Amino acid sequence: MIHQYIERILRAKVYDVAQESPLDYAPLLSKRLDNRVYLKREDLQPVFSFKLRGAYNKIAMLGEREQANGVIAASAGNHAQGVALAAKRLGIKALIVMPRTTPEIKVESVKARGAKAVLHGDSFDEAYDHAMQLAGEKGMTFVHPYDDPDVIAGQGTIGMEILHQHNGAIDAIFVPVGGGGLIAGIAAYVKFVRPETKVIGVEPDDADCLNRAMAAKRRVSLKQVGLFADGVAVKQIGKETFKLAQRYVDEVVTVNTDEICAAIKDIFDDTRSVAEPAGALATAGLKKYAEQRGVSGQTLVAIESGANINFDRLRYVAERTQVGEHREILLAVAIPETPGSFLNFCKLLGKRSITEFNYRYFDASQAQVFVGLSSSGEENDCAGVIAQLQAEGYKVTDMTANELAKDHIRYMVGGHAPCQLHEVTYSLQFPERPGALLKFLLSLGGRWNISMFHYRNHGAAFGKVLIGLQMPKSERKVFQKTLAEEGFTYQEETDNPAYRLFVGGQENKR
Structure with missing residues (x-):
């Protein structure tokens, strides 16, 4: 199997339309983590995502008759743009089925690249089913976003580039995982050439289809998936991609929304580029791996897979970044409803900055406040603050990891x-x-x-x-x-x- 994929990767036609993306050193991340960190900049591709590689390779490999009938795909974003641009470059008609929830900017981007966009359903699954139906009716070739050997080979050229660009030892390569096309292609090539290099998948903890499949040793279907990192919101890993992942992927790391948001900021600080949530996923996993394993002095590579983020989402990302970097602690604290109680509370905190303080009078004897505090980032800082407050008689509830508090309550505190x-x-x-x-x-x-x-x-x-x-x-x-x-x-x-x-x-x- 692996020799067939190596041959496919070496023959891939991606460079007719894609570019060899830079492997950039990340000085700030490297210094903080005490490792040599590199970012593979797939956000710099013409469609701001790696998806162009697999889409073009698949379409370029079609026969004349298949190309004449055109291609069809189902996608809410990056794959859609990759198929549209690939088809345009090859002079082939393309039809993209997108969920009605797809942001207008992505729909217009597909149209601008010469493809016809059809909006159907509220989810990818509904769009996929409709696309398959249309493919049969119109005789068009369906271009799968990940579970196809030519698509996998196209994505695998990223692994080939990394090993070409960095001749020295690489300890681990971190790869975002949705349906598995990217990690399957990279792992196949890297393990063939440098078997000592670890290939580590990274998934959101609420969309970890590969992580669950690896544990069960079979593909599993998640009942529902988180949608923040929409580029990897897949319920089941691909059949072909899972075969490759089982053989060549070393492990999977899962991260939460706050950790992804913090990684978006880290990438911005080092490159001045704004990654989409799925695009920053690998960096979040790299950080978590380095911190939890205590590794230092290693060479670590993260795939920055895309930058198709809606501007509106940046507000939310900024709000969650502080918590993701362990720089903000959110607490519910009961304070006596007496003059000077807030002053005494602030004095107890010393020079620690208060980032947020929400309160409204309700009870004559006790005030319930929602407070945000700056944190040193140390793992035990939150526990230390809570212990300090409790020692002074305050009743404290930690809200730092409470999703309801972060999404809604902090904006509603009014009694x-x-x-x-x-x-x-x-x-x-x-x-x-x-x-x-x-x-x-x-x-x-x-x-x-x-x-x-x-x-x-x-x-x-x-x-x-x-x-x-x-x-x-x-x-x-x-x-x-x-x-x-x-x-x-x-x-x-x-x-x-x-x-x-x-x-x-x-x-x-x-």
Whole structure:
């Protein structure tokens, strides 16, 4: 198998349209991690992503009859742009099926490269099914985003370039993983030429299809995946890519949203480029690996796989970066409702900066404040602050890792409901497109009274809502069934401490 892939990679035609991307030394990351860190700059490709390599190689390998019939693909972003540009360069008609949630900038980018865009469904799976149907009806060749030998070989040229660009020893190469095309191609080439170099996959902890498959020793399908790193939001690793990953990938590291955001900032600090979340995934994994394993003096390479990020999302990234770098601690602290209590609280913190302080009067004896504090970045800094406050008699709840607190509560702190509401609370997400919020409200049908509502648009494909409703416990299953039928991902938050401490009704304040 591996010899066939090496031959495919060596014969790949990617350089008709792609460029050999730089392998840039990252001085700031290297100094901080005490390792030699390099970034493979696939964000500098003509479509700002590595996807062009595999798409072009696949289409260029088609026969004359297949090329005459045209190509079709399903994608919400980078693969779509890669197929569109590849088809244009080869003079082939292309049709791209994209979810209706796809940002307009990506739809227009596909059209600008000469392809026809068809919007269908709210998810990649729906777009994929429709694309396969159209391929059969129109006789067009489907260009898979990852699970195809020619696509895998096209992506594998990145591994070939890395070994050509860095003649010295490389201890590990970190690769973002979605469907597995990129890591399969890189691993096959690298392990053939330099078997001593580790190839390490990196996935979001809420979309870790390869990590789960490696543990189970078979492909598994995730029920749902996180959407922040939308470029790798895949429920199941590819069949062909998993065969290669099982043989040639050494391990998988998972990272959370805050760690990805911190990596976006790290890349910006070293290169002045803004990576998309999936594009910074490998760097986040490299950092976590180096810190957890305590490695130093090694040569580590991360694939910066893309830079197709919506400008709107930068606000959210900036907000989460401080926590991701362990530079901010979020706490809920009970303070006596007396004059001078805030001053005493600040004195206790000394010279530590307060990054956020949210409070509203509610109880005559005790104030519940949401506070952000600057952190040294040391692993035990948060525990030390909490211990210090508790020693002085303060009741403290750590909110640093509480997703509800970070996504909603910190923007809602304004007091509890003034009476018992018999409220049940849910966080949910729905496709972010015109009319989506109205559709959600209509799905409730006026059956339950909405007692709390918070929505934020993060510039992503999916919107996040925190909702409180007055309903008896006996009707919760009916409500959850309604959400499931409408395709909403949800989680009950009624017992979440962030909700109870800051915005819950009287019956929740305990």
